[in-house]
Amino acid sequence: MNTDNILREWAMHNWEIHRAKYTGEIVKFGKNAKGKFQNFRPKKPIRILSVNSMIGYLHISEIPKLKNEIEDDEIERAKADSDPILALKIERNKALVAMLEGFCKGKTEEAAIKALDEYLTSKESYETFNEVPEQRKTHSLKDNYFKDKNFHDLVMRTMEKVGTHWNKVKLNLKNNTLKGETINYRSVSNFEGEMRPQIQYFHEGYPEPFEVMESTFKKYLSSYRKQIKITVTE
Numbered sequence: 001m002n003t004d005n006i007l008r009e010w011a012m013h014n015w016e017i018h019r020a021k022y023t024g025e026i027v028k029f030g031k032n033a034k035g036k037f038q039n040f041r042p043k044k045p046i047r048i049l050s051v052n053s054m055i056g057y058l059h060i061s062e063i064p065k066l067k068n069e070i071e072d073d074e075i076e077r078a079k080a081d082s083d084p085i086l087a088l089k090i091e092r093n094k095a096l097v098a099m100l101e102g103f104c105k106g107k108t109e110e111a112a113i114k115a116l117d118e119y120l121t122s123k124e125s126y127e128t129f130n131e132v133p134e135q136r137k138t139h140s141l142k143d144n145y146f147k148d149k150n151f152h153d154l155v156m157r158t159m160e161k162v163g164t165h166w167n168k169v170k171l172n173l174k175n176n177t178l179k180g181e182t183i184n185y186r187s188v189s190n191f192e193g194e195m196r197p198q199i200q201y202f203h204e205g206y207p208e209p210f211e212v213m214e215s216t217f218k219k220y221l222s223s224y225r226k227q228i229k230i231t232v233t234e
Contacts, residue, residue, distance in 0.1 A: 004120045011095040011116055015109075022058070022100060023109060024049035055104045063100050064188045066093050071216050074147065095119060122207040146220060148210040151201045154181065159224065166221035170199065170214070180204030188213075 019025065049057075070093050077086045095116060102115020146152045155169060158176045162168045173183045182202040187195040197214040212220075 007091055007095055008116065008120060010092060011099060012113070014092075014096065015099060015112065019109075022054070022062075022112075023103065024051065024054040051107050055107070058100050058104055063097060063104075066097050066100075067188070067211065068213065069093055070097070071211075071213055075216065075219065118207070145224070146210075146212065148201065150181070150203050151210050151212075154178075154183075154201070155221075155224070164221065164225045166218045169221060170217060173199070173201075184209075 015022065070090055073086055073090050073093075077090065098119035099112040099116045102118075103109070103112040105111060105115070146155060154173060154176060158169050158172050161176060162172045177183060180203060184200040184202070186198055186200060188198050199212045199214065199217055200209040201212070202209045
């Protein structure tokens with residue numbers, strides 16, 4: 001069984017366990033304090049929250065929380081020189097995010113599973129550099145560079161024009177994009193429900209944007225200043 005099949009198996013098992021939390025439906029009752037109703041399955045799923053309520057919850061809480069965890073873990077993974085345990089956690093969270101976003105879009109469990117399969121397929125093609133040589137190339141994790149090489153190149157072009165101050169670089173990313181590249185700025189909710197600024201990098205051919213929290217961007221720019229000598233052009 002290859003790694004993607006193992007990841008899919010884990011994601012499906014996790015979805016089964018936490019289905020009520022993700023969809024608002026109960027399909028099986030576990031054992032209560034007296035040992036009754038163990039593995040009891042009702043004829044039809046019992047909905048405890050509406051689909052729209054669940055989608056709202058996932059958008060403002062669960063999905064942003066997972067994405068923040070992924071970004072924080074990516075930074076720690078770089079420091080730990082590819083800790084295999086942390087890498088597994090990141091991959092699992094990414095698969096779960098794909099399922100949750102699929103559920104939010106299609107409003108069904110089938111849509112969540114389809115989104116998971118699409119994520120696993122795109123992940124394989126985008127990480128196979130020989131098949132897609134100019135897209136989604138990544139740096140070695142021992143380098144404190146942005147994982148997406150195209151975004152890294154955009155940051156480098158911008159730094160060469162405006163210098164290395166993180167906020168100047170962030171605000172000028174839009175002015176240094178190439179054809180097929182787009183930068184958006186938005187706010188997303190963190191685990192505590194507070195809104196935090198985020199940078200989204202869209203590249204033609206990507207199935208989804210490369211996302212960087214502003215706080216993460218600032219940390220990486222500090223690393224760039226230490227590792228890269230920049231000559232600002234007038």
